[in-house]
Amino acid sequence: MSDIIKRILSDAVVGEDGIIHVDTFLNHQLDTVFLEDAGEELAKRFKGAGITKVLTVESSGIAIACFTARALGVPALYAKKFQTGYMSPQVYESEIHSFSLSKGYTLRVSKQCLDENDVVLIADDILANGQAILGLLEIVAKAKAEVAGVGVVIEKGGKDGGRILRQIGIRLESLAVVDKVENGKLVLRD
Incomplete structure (x- = not known):
């Protein structure tokens, strides 16, 4: 069993409504060794795909996107949920709904950062309903x-x-797939 799987099984906590809490190592407090290992594994799985950018949504996916991008030797890019004065007003936009937060967002990526010459790997911490990734x-x-x-x-x-x-038809690589929750513990698919 890989160290990545061991860490998920030992430290992930299942909360209300089946929400998987990984905030002690993946998306709040960041275990950089874990993230480096996970980023290298994702990069290995997509090696040779010609990737020029790794894209995610703020904020939980930023860490894994950065470590994956570093392993691939390309920039990491994240879609912002709010327009800021620091971002160019020329953006690509998509409307999404977050089920975990029960609210909608407009995702924005600057047109200066993404164009027709890019080959993009989308990275995230957790995939549930897929609305952020579809956006x-x-x-x-x-x-x-x-x-x-x-x-x-x-x-x-x-x-x-x-x-x-x-x-x-999207290629999906998941480091761990949760099959079910049994007695408050994750059961992963083989």
């Missing part, structure tokens, strides 16, 4: 860039996100 796919399409695939640390196998991505 990123829409942004990549608007930029006329190419999608190499999607890489996630944890896929919730009982949710629709992975199934939808596979049905539309």
Whole structure:
């Protein structure tokens, strides 16, 4: 069993409504050794795909996107949920709904950072319903860039996100797939 899988099984906590809490090592307090290992594994799986950018959504996906991008030797880019004065007003946009937060967002990526010459790997910490990733796919399409695939640390196998991505022909690489929760513990798919 890999160190990545061991860490997920030992430290992930299942909360209300099946929310997987990985905030002690993946998306709040960041274990850089874990993130480096996970980023290198995702990069290895997409080696040779010609990736020029790794794209994610702020904020939970930023760390894994950065470590994956570093391993690939390319820039990391994240879609902002709020327009700021620091960002060019020329953006690609997509509307998404966050089920975990029960609210909608407009994702924005500057047109200066993404174009038709890019081959994009979308990376995220957890894939559940897939709305954020579908929004990123829409942004990549608007930029006329190419999608190499999607890489996630944890896929919730009982949710629709992975199934939808596979049905539309997107290559999906998940470091761990949660099959079910049993007695408050994650059971991973082999």
